[in-house]
Amino acid sequence: MSQPESAIADAQAGGPSNGTPEPLAKLAARYGLRRAIARPSLLVYLRQLWERRHFVMTYATSRNVSKYSNSALGQLWQVLTPLLNAAIYFLMFGVILGASKGIDNYPAFLITGMFVFTYTQRSVSGGAKAISGNLSLIRALHFPRAALPLAYTIQEFQQLLISMGVLLGLVLLTQEPVTLLWLLIPVALALQTMFNVGASLVLARVGSTARDLNQLLPFIMRTWLYASGVFFSIEDRVVGPNGAGLPQWVADIMYFNPAAAYIELMRDLLMQTHPARPYIWAVCVFWALFALLGGFWYFWRAEEKYGRG
Amino acid sequence: MAELTEELSRVKAEEPAVPSTDVRVHPNPEPAKEGTPTVIVDDLHIIYRVYGAASDTEKGNAVNALMRLVKRQGRPQMKEVHAVRGVSFVARHGDAIGIIGRNGSGKSTMLRAIAGLLPPHSGAVYTNGQPSLLGVNAALMRELTGERNIVLGCYAMGMNPAQVKEKYDDIVDFSGIGEFVQFPMSTYSSGMGARLRFAIASARSHDVLLIDEALATGDREFRRKSQDRIKKMRDEAGTVFLVAHNLDVIEETCNRVIWLHKGKIKMDGDPQTVLAAYNKV
Numbered sequence: 001m002s003q004p005e006s007a008i009a010d011a012q013a014g015g016p017s018n019g020t021p022e023p024l025a026k027l028a029a030r031y032g033l034r035r036a037i038a039r040p041s042l043l044v045y046l047r048q049l050w051e052r053r054h055f056v057m058t059y060a061t062s063r064n065v066s067k068y069s070n071s072a073l074g075q076l077w078q079v080l081t082p083l084l085n086a087a088i089y090f091l092m093f094g095v096i097l098g099a100s101k102g103i104d105n106y107p108a109f110l111i112t113g114m115f116v117f118t119y120t121q122r123s124v125s126g127g128a129k130a131i132s133g134n135l136s137l138i139r140a141l142h143f144p145r146a147a148l149p150l151a152y153t154i155q156e157f158q159q160l161l162i163s164m165g166v167l168l169g170l171v172l173l174t175q176e177p178v179t180l181l182w183l184l185i186p187v188a189l190a191l192q193t194m195f196n197v198g199a200s201l202v203l204a205r206v207g208s209t210a211r212d213l214n215q216l217l218p219f220i221m222r223t224w225l226y227a228s229g230v231f232f233s234i235e236d237r238v239v240g241p242n243g244a245g246l247p248q249w250v251a252d253i254m255y256f257n258p259a260a261a262y263i264e265l266m267r268d269l270l271m272q273t274h275p276a277r278p279y280i281w282a283v284c285v286f287w288a289l290f291a292l293l294g295g296f297w298y299f300w301r302a303e304e305k306y307g308r309g
Numbered sequence: 310m311a312e313l314t315e316e317l318s319r320v321k322a323e324e325p326a327v328p329s330t331d332v333r334v335h336p337n338p339e340p341a342k343e344g345t346p347t348v349i350v351d352d353l354h355i356i357y358r359v360y361g362a363a364s365d366t367e368k369g370n371a372v373n374a375l376m377r378l379v380k381r382q383g384r385p386q387m388k389e390v391h392a393v394r395g396v397s398f399v400a401r402h403g404d405a406i407g408i409i410g411r412n413g414s415g416k417s418t419m420l421r422a423i424a425g426l427l428p429p430h431s432g433a434v435y436t437n438g439q440p441s442l443l444g445v446n447a448a449l450m451r452e453l454t455g456e457r458n459i460v461l462g463c464y465a466m467g468m469n470p471a472q473v474k475e476k477y478d479d480i481v482d483f484s485g486i487g488e489f490v491q492f493p494m495s496t497y498s499s500g501m502g503a504r505l506r507f508a509i510a511s512a513r514s515h516d517v518l519l520i521d522e523a524l525a526t527g528d529r530e531f532r533r534k535s536q537d538r539i540k541k542m543r544d545e546a547g548t549v550f551l552v553a554h555n556l557d558v559i560e561e562t563c564n565r566v567i568w569l570h571k572g573k574i575k576m577d578g579d580p581q582t583v584l585a586a587y588n589k590v
Contacts, residue, residue, distance in 0.1 A: 024351035024397060028435035031346050036425035036434040055464035059448075062461050066452035069493065137447040139426050141465055142439060219375065307427045308358065 039303045049144045056147050060154035082163040085118070086111045086170060093231045102236055104273040108174045112270055113230035115167050116263045119160045120196055121221050126152035127200020128207035128217055131306050138307050145306045146299055149204040153197045160189070171270050181269045188269060191288040192262045198291025199258075201299040208306055228259040235275075255280075258287040347517055347548045348400040348423060348440065352432035355393040355418050392418040394572035395432070405549040407559035407580065409587055410569035416552045419569065420519045423550065437547075440517035441466075445510040455481075455490035455497075455505055462509040476512045483538070484508035485531065504531055511538050518546040520553075556584055 040048065049056075068077045094106050103109050130149040131138065138145060164185075172178070207213045229237075237243040238251040254260060261283040267274045393415045400406055408416050421427040423434050424442045448465035449458045459480050463473040481490050484505045486497070494502055520539065536558075543549045543562065553559055559566060559580065566583040568576040576583045 024349050024399070025433065025435070027346060027399070028349045028351070028433075031437070033346065033349055033435035033437050036423060036436045036440065037428050038425075051469075052464075052467070054470060055461075055467075058461050058464050062450055062453055062457060065457070066450045069452040134447075137465075139421055140442055140444050140447040142425065142441065143465070143467065216375065305428050307421070 037304045037307075039300070042297070042300055045144055045146075045300055045303065049146055049150070052143050052147050055143060056151045056154060059147070059151040060158060063151070063155050064158055078159060078162045079166060082115060082118075082166045085114060086166070089114050089231075102240075102242070103233055105174050105176065105271055108171045108176055108271050109233075109267060109274070110231060111167060111170050112267050113228075113263045115160075115163050116192070116266050117225060117228055117230050117259055119156060119163070119192065120199070120259050120262065121225070122159075123153045123156045123196035124199050124203055125217050125221060126156060128203040128213055130200065130204045131208035132211070132214070135307075145303055146201060146296065149200045149299070150197060153193065153200050156196070157193055164189070167270075176271055179272065184269055185266070188262070188265050188284070191265075191284045194288035194292045195258055195262070195284075196291075198288075198293070198295030201295035202291075205299050205302050208302070224257075224259060227254065228257055228263060229254070230263065234260065256283060258283075258291070261287060345402045345437075346399050347402050347404075347437045348550075349435040350396055350398050350400075350419075350423065350432075351435065353393055353396045353419070353422060353434060354391070354430040354432050355415070355422055355427060356430040357390040357392055357418070359388045359390055392572055393422065396569070396572070396574055397432075398567065398574065398577060400548050400550070402547045404565055405543060405551065405563045407563035407566040408550060408552045408569060409554075409556065409559060409566060409583070410575075414569040415572040416569055417521055420521055420550060420552060423517075424519055436517060438516035440519055440548075440550075441513070441515040443510050443515075443518060443520045443542075444506075446506050449494065449506065449509075451495040452493055454493055455484075455486060458494055458505070459490070459509055462506075463512065466510075466513050468513065480505075480508045480512050483511075483534070500528060500531075507535055511535070511542060514542065514545045516546060517548045517550075518542055519550045556588075560584055 039045075064078070065075075068074050071077060073080065089110055090107055093110060127149040130152045131145065134148055137148075203213070233240075234251050234254050238246050238254065239248055255264065255277060261280060264277050265280050265284050268276045268280065396415075396419060408419070410416050418427065420442060422429055423436065424440045425434070425436070426442070445462040445466060448462055450461070453461070459477060460473055463476060463480075468476070484490075484501075484507070486501050486505055489497065489501060490505075494505070497505070540562070549562075551559060551563060563580055566576075566578065566580045567574055568583050568587055576586055
């Protein structure tokens with residue numbers, strides 16, 4: 001009675017009465033019980049995620065609301081933060097460092113780059129914390145874990161919609177005309193969002209076991225920021241006569257960087273004087289599909305392990 | 310037996326996956342008979358990884374992060390806690406199982422493994438349908454109003470908008486927090502917070518219900534209400550697991566008690582026998 005074995009004996013009471021102990025796994029199979037923790041197939045997983053869409057949306061909105069709930073200005077900060085950022089970067093790089101050499105309409109160039117990059121940066125760093133920062137939630141409730149990184153990206157997307165309003169206003173202030181190309185802005189943002197979701201899914205899985213990632217991320221992000229041509233034109237600085245004078249293929253590789261590609265794409269759409277890059281759409285579509293499909297598959301592979309932390 | 314388990318699990322893995330988190334709308338196709346196994350725990354081991362508390366004190370700075378990475382090389386400050394060490398038992402339809410034991414004996418960990426939230430290190434848990442833990446605290450946000458938290462908590466438990474709408478008034482009524490529902494939860498007294506959390510968590514019915522010390526919340530009036538609610542949920546659920554330090558509640562509601570000690574089953578049997586032995590220690 002007082003030993004664990006009694007439980008096994010208990011199990012045999014319902015089993016065949018031929019005297020030999022029946023393994024518990026067999027008993028489970030006989031009654032059609034399933035493993036409590038099992039990874040669903042990819043299609044089922046997608047459907048479960050779709051069923052949780054209300055949770056994802058509400059969670060994202062709630063996080064955005066609670067973020068500014070303690071400040072007096074409240075949700076106004078969603079507009080003020082990007083505006084202040086734009087002002088600081090313009091002061092630093094446009095006025096003091098004079099990085100604007102050779103770039104037409106430098107304010108629009110800089111602010112577009114900054115806002116587009118910030119969207120990807122914040123989604124990716126949010127994704128890295130989506131699992132490791134929500135262990136108590138994961139250990140309390142059932143839902144497809146991909147809902148968390150997804151919610152973090154949607155939260156950033158909601159923030160981006162406000163930033164885009166600020167960005168379009170600033171770009172108009174710098175005398176850029178409204179062109180038909182502006183109609184493609186939602187497409188560009190959709191592609192970037194696909195990339196962000198994929199990248200944050202990858203980082204979420206990596207961050208769920210590699211605890212040091214969160215400490216290292218700011219470092220990686222700063223490097224990425226400088227490599228993505230936010231403050232300067234990669235073409236001019238790498239290949240041009242005033243720059244490093246490196247061969248053209250170095251610049252081409254740097255433009256293949258997804259962040260650089262999405263920044264260039266948005267500049268092409270917003271600024272008339274900006275020279276269009278060849279194949280930019282192809283690169284953006286490639287990264288969107290590659291990151292989304294690969295990231296989702298990679299995240300799903302460890303679905304049942306996220307509770308362990 | 311271990312090989313057999315592995316064999317079977319491999320067979321199971323190859324089966325077309327069944328939507329296991331999807332039981333909220335339709336209960337089991339054929340109502341389970343009294344005495345049919347609903348939860349089988351087979352030689353379950355759970356090991357937690359615990360990281361040194363130092364990693365929380367220095368954050369954000371990239372240089373710091375790099376330094377720590379360099380210093381730590383080959384000497385990770387990680388400890389493993391063997392929380393559950395080889396537990397096996399079979400729970401049947403109609404069982405209300407109390408789980409007792411000292412703090413840190415692995416009770417909550419085992420419940421989470423039964424709920425399918427913590428992966429076992431070895432061994433397995435087999436269940437019929439999706440066991441649910443009664444508790445929604447982790448999904449709520451203190452800075453948000455009670456209203457928003459009710460909606461968020463309901464979605465987190467897997468409800469759809471129609472169900473949330475249907476349950477909303479019931480949750481507010483049951484919690485009895487009145488107009489405070491429009492204030493942020495951070496302004497609530499601890500009793501009010503606990504009442505709202507319980508009201509949200511108990512708004513859903515479950516196949517296999519796992520309750521982790523949810524009873525001792527709120528004032529006497531609310532405790533009576535919540536005990537009634539739990540009784541009702543227990544009647545609806547096929548199998549109930551109840552973790553509590555309050556032995557009276559266990560004696561009152563359970564027909565079987567499992568005594569965990571340091572991650573192992575020390576005793577498993579009818580409440581009188583086990584509780585008598587437990588009280589003697």
